[in-house]
Amino acid sequence: MERLISLAGPPTALIVDFASRLTVRPESLTAAEHSMFTRALVLSHTAQARPHGEQRLPFFNTIIWIVDKESDIPDWILIDNPRIRHVPVAKPDGAARRVLSPALLRAVPGFQQAAANVRADAERAFIDGTEGMLLSDMNAIATLARVENVSVERIADAVRRYKVGVTEDPWLQIDRDKIRNAEAEISKRVKGQTHAVTHLLDLVKRAMTGVGAQRKGGRPRGVAFLAGPTGVGKTELAKTITSLLFGDESAYIRFDMSEFSSEHADQRLIGAPPGYVGYDVGGELTNAIRERPFSVVLFDEIEKAHPRILDKFLQILDDGVLTSGRGDRVYFSEALIIFTSNLGIYRQSESGDRVPNVVPGELFVNVQEKVRNEIEHHFKVVLNRPEILNRIGENIIIFDFVRQEVAEQIFEHMLRTVLDDLVTQGITIELDEVSETSLKQLCLSDLSNGGRGIRNQIEAYLINPLARGLFDQDAQAGDHFILAGTDAATLRLQKR
Structure with missing residues (x-):
C-alpha cells in the first residue's frame, strides 16, 4: 500500500x-x-x-x-474519513435479472429450439424464482439444469433443487387417492370439525395442484391459522394431515410458542448473531427446515410468543425465506405452515378482567364471528401488527366447541381404545352397562376442556382403577375380568 x-x-x-x-x-x-x-x-x-x-x-x-x-x-x-467512500453493491434486482436471464439460460437444454412463448415463460419463472439471489447463484442454477439435463420448460425445478435440494416437486409425489379419501380417515381421530377438515384439505389440494399459488418469491405452499377452544382437535388435525402427507405423524416440525415468550427468544429460532455464544450452532427452525424443506411446520399457541418473534413470520409468509444468524438463507417454499391458537375464547372486560368471549352451547356461527373479531382485535390493536393477519388471509379456521353428540363419539372411541389395547395383550375386560353409563355421565358432565377433558376423566376413573386392579391381581395373558361398581368412582376389577 x-x-x-x-x-x-x-x-x-x-x-x-x-x-x-x-x-x-x-x-x-x-x-x-x-x-x-x-x-x-x-x-x-x-x-x-x-x-x-x-x-x-x-x-x-x-x-x-x-x-x-x-x-x-x-x-x-x-467514520468521518473524507478519503474513504462506502460503495454498497446490491443483489441483482428484477431488471438486472431480466437482462442476465437470456444469456444464462442459453445453455439450458431445449432453450435454443424452444418457441418464443416458451422462452418467455422460462425466463419469467427464472426471474421470479431467483429473487434475492446473487449472480453466482443464478449461474449455478443454469449450470445445474445443464448438468442434470433439466429442460428449459422445467427451469423452476432447477431453482427448487438449488434452494432446497429437491429437483422433483415433492407435492406431486403424494398419493392422490389417500388425500381424496382423507376425510373418512381424519374423522376417526378428529370428531365434529368437518368444516375445519375440509378447509385444511383444500389447502393441501391447492398445494398439490398449484392452483392460485402465486409462487413469486417462493411463498410457503400453504398457511393455516387454527383457532378455537382447548381440546377440540387443532393439534390432532395437524398431526393427522402430516400422517397423510408423510405416512408418519411425527414427521412434522413443532414449536411450542410458550417457550418463546422472551424478547430474545428469536435467537433460538434463527440462531445467535456473530460474536455470541452458540453462533456456530444455528437456529432450531432454520436448521430443521434446511434438513427437511418438505414438511409441515406447526407453531403451537402462537399468541404466547413475544411480538418480536411474530416479525420473523412476516418474512416467512411474504417471501418464504428466513436468514439465519449465520447469514444462511433458508427457504420455506415447500413447507405447509400451521399456527394454532386459543385466541378469541376469552377477552378482556372493561374492568380488565379475563372473561369468556364464547361459551359452549352457543350457535357455531356466533362462535365463528366472535372468535374471528377477537383475533382481528388482538393483531390490529393489541399487537399493532395487522400485516400478519393480512398474510394469513381467509385461512383462519375456527374450531367449534365439542358438542354433546360429538363428546359421546369421543368417549366411545377413547373407551374402546383402552379396552382394545388390553386385548392385544391377551387380557379381556368387560364393563357392565351401569358402570359404563355412570362413567359416561361423569366424563361428559363438563365439556369446557373438550376431548382433552374427557381423556383426563377416563384416566382418573377408568385407567387408574384398571391399572391398579391388573397389577394387584397379577393379570396374565388369557385372563378375563369384569369392571363393575355402583358408580364411576367405585369401579372395581373382578376376575371372571
Missing part, C-alpha cells in the same frame, strides 16, 4: 479482495492487524492527488477493499 500511494505514472488501483478475511475478529484486532489498518488510515490522509492526462486532472492511486459487510473494516477508519 505504501509503494502504491507514491507510485508514479498512470493512476493505479490496488484491489484487496476477500478483505473480510484479513482479521479474525474486527472488534478485537491483534497487534499486527491494528498496525496494518493504522498505517492504512495514515496513508489515506497523507496521500496526494497527482495531475494526469492532457487536461491534468487530479487523480489518486486508489485502494479498493472488497468486504462482505461494512463492519469488516474497523469503524475508526471509516
Whole structure:
C-alpha cells in the first residue's frame, strides 16, 4: 500500500479482495492487524492527488477493499474519513435479472429450439424464482439444469433443487387417492370439525395442484391459522394431515410458542448473531427446515410468543425465506405452515378482567364471528401488527366447541381404545352397562376442556382403577375380568 500511494505514472488501483478475511475478529484486532489498518488510515490522509492526462486532472492511486459487510473494516477508519467512500453493491434486482436471464439460460437444454412463448415463460419463472439471489447463484442454477439435463420448460425445478435440494416437486409425489379419501380417515381421530377438515384439505389440494399459488418469491405452499377452544382437535388435525402427507405423524416440525415468550427468544429460532455464544450452532427452525424443506411446520399457541418473534413470520409468509444468524438463507417454499391458537375464547372486560368471549352451547356461527373479531382485535390493536393477519388471509379456521353428540363419539372411541389395547395383550375386560353409563355421565358432565377433558376423566376413573386392579391381581395373558361398581368412582376389577 505504501509503494502504491507514491507510485508514479498512470493512476493505479490496488484491489484487496476477500478483505473480510484479513482479521479474525474486527472488534478485537491483534497487534499486527491494528498496525496494518493504522498505517492504512495514515496513508489515506497523507496521500496526494497527482495531475494526469492532457487536461491534468487530479487523480489518486486508489485502494479498493472488497468486504462482505461494512463492519469488516474497523469503524475508526471509516467514520468521518473524507478519503474513504462506502460503495454498497446490491443483489441483482428484477431488471438486472431480466437482462442476465437470456444469456444464462442459453445453455439450458431445449432453450435454443424452444418457441418464443416458451422462452418467455422460462425466463419469467427464472426471474421470479431467483429473487434475492446473487449472480453466482443464478449461474449455478443454469449450470445445474445443464448438468442434470433439466429442460428449459422445467427451469423452476432447477431453482427448487438449488434452494432446497429437491429437483422433483415433492407435492406431486403424494398419493392422490389417500388425500381424496382423507376425510373418512381424519374423522376417526378428529370428531365434529368437518368444516375445519375440509378447509385444511383444500389447502393441501391447492398445494398439490398449484392452483392460485402465486409462487413469486417462493411463498410457503400453504398457511393455516387454527383457532378455537382447548381440546377440540387443532393439534390432532395437524398431526393427522402430516400422517397423510408423510405416512408418519411425527414427521412434522413443532414449536411450542410458550417457550418463546422472551424478547430474545428469536435467537433460538434463527440462531445467535456473530460474536455470541452458540453462533456456530444455528437456529432450531432454520436448521430443521434446511434438513427437511418438505414438511409441515406447526407453531403451537402462537399468541404466547413475544411480538418480536411474530416479525420473523412476516418474512416467512411474504417471501418464504428466513436468514439465519449465520447469514444462511433458508427457504420455506415447500413447507405447509400451521399456527394454532386459543385466541378469541376469552377477552378482556372493561374492568380488565379475563372473561369468556364464547361459551359452549352457543350457535357455531356466533362462535365463528366472535372468535374471528377477537383475533382481528388482538393483531390490529393489541399487537399493532395487522400485516400478519393480512398474510394469513381467509385461512383462519375456527374450531367449534365439542358438542354433546360429538363428546359421546369421543368417549366411545377413547373407551374402546383402552379396552382394545388390553386385548392385544391377551387380557379381556368387560364393563357392565351401569358402570359404563355412570362413567359416561361423569366424563361428559363438563365439556369446557373438550376431548382433552374427557381423556383426563377416563384416566382418573377408568385407567387408574384398571391399572391398579391388573397389577394387584397379577393379570396374565388369557385372563378375563369384569369392571363393575355402583358408580364411576367405585369401579372395581373382578376376575371372571
